[in-house]
Amino acid sequence: MTLDGYIAGEGSDISWHMVDDEFQELANAASNSGNTLLFERITYELMAGFWPTAEAITADPVVAAGMNKAEKIAFSRTLNKAEWNNTRLVKDDMIGEVKRLKEPAGKDLTVLGSGNIVSQLAQEGLIDEYSVLLNPVVIGTENGVRRPEEMLALKLIETRRFRNGNVLLRYEPAGKEN
Numbered sequence: 001m002t003l004d005g006y007i008a009g010e011g012s013d014i015s016w017h018m019v020d021d022e023f024q025e026l027a028n029a030a031s032n033s034g035n036t037l038l039f040e041r042i043t044y045e046l047m048a049g050f051w052p053t054a055e056a057i058t059a060d061p062v063v064a065a066g067m068n069k070a071e072k073i074a075f076s077r078t079l080n081k082a083e084w085n086n087t088r089l090v091k092d093d094m095i096g097e098v099k100r101l102k103e104p105a106g107k108d109l110t111v112l113g114s115g116n117i118v119s120q121l122a123q124e125g126l127i128d129e130y131s132v133l134l135n136p137v138v139i140g141t142e143n144g145v146r147r148p149e150e151m152l153a154l155k156l157i158e159t160r161r162f163r164n165g166n167v168l169l170r171y172e173p174a175g176k177e178n
Contacts (some may be wrong), residue, residue: 001132003154003171004140007115012046016137023133024060031066035110036101041076043113048084071107073097075117095124102126136171 001007008014019027039047050056051067072087075094082089090097098121101109111117111127121127136154154171161167 002135002137002139003169004138006139007113009139012042016135016139018135027060028062028066030110031063031070033066033108033110034070035108036071036073037067038098038109038111038114038117039072039074040114040117041074041079044072044074044076044079044082044084044087047112048082048087052084094120095126098124098126134169136174 002016009016047067051064056064068085070086072082072084073090074082074084074087075090075097077091079089079091094117098109101107111121118127136156138152138154153174155174156169157172158170159167
């Protein structure tokens with residue numbers, strides 16, 4: 001997510017998301033973890049529209065293979081079918097479905113994006129662990145989302161972890177000369 005709390009920009013744009021070799025290692029491991037992936041409709045449509053394509057398989061074969069073979073559940077009241085390999089569509093009672101999946105100690109579940117699902121599962125106490133990847137950009141404004149050319153890119157200059165769990169992140173504008 002961005003420093004100002006967005007998980008996507010206007011039109012579900014995530015072009016600001018930064019990928020490097022270290023992140024790629026994490027993505028490779030996560031996509032091949034064997035976890036069941038949970039998506040809301042919008043995230044499902046974005047993922048299903050990319051990972052099974054020749055472009056994805058060529059650009060990122062390890063992640064594409066993991067995403068395509070993973071068990072997936074799409075939660076949506078409006079989708080009529082889920083055609084992506086190994087995907088099951090659940091149209092109602094998301095909370096009940098997740099509770100069933102968690103008992104007894106079932107497979108680990110991973111929510112990718114899908115902020116509405118995260119919010120609802122958090123309210124029910126159904127999330128065991130949060131992984132938050134912060135991208136050093138700011139895309140929001142008072143009146144909505146910035147256009148890509150207005151995005152504020154930042155450079156991390158310091159981190160500090162406090163005993164109470166707080167984390168201080170200090171940034172400066174990415175183009176600033178020292």
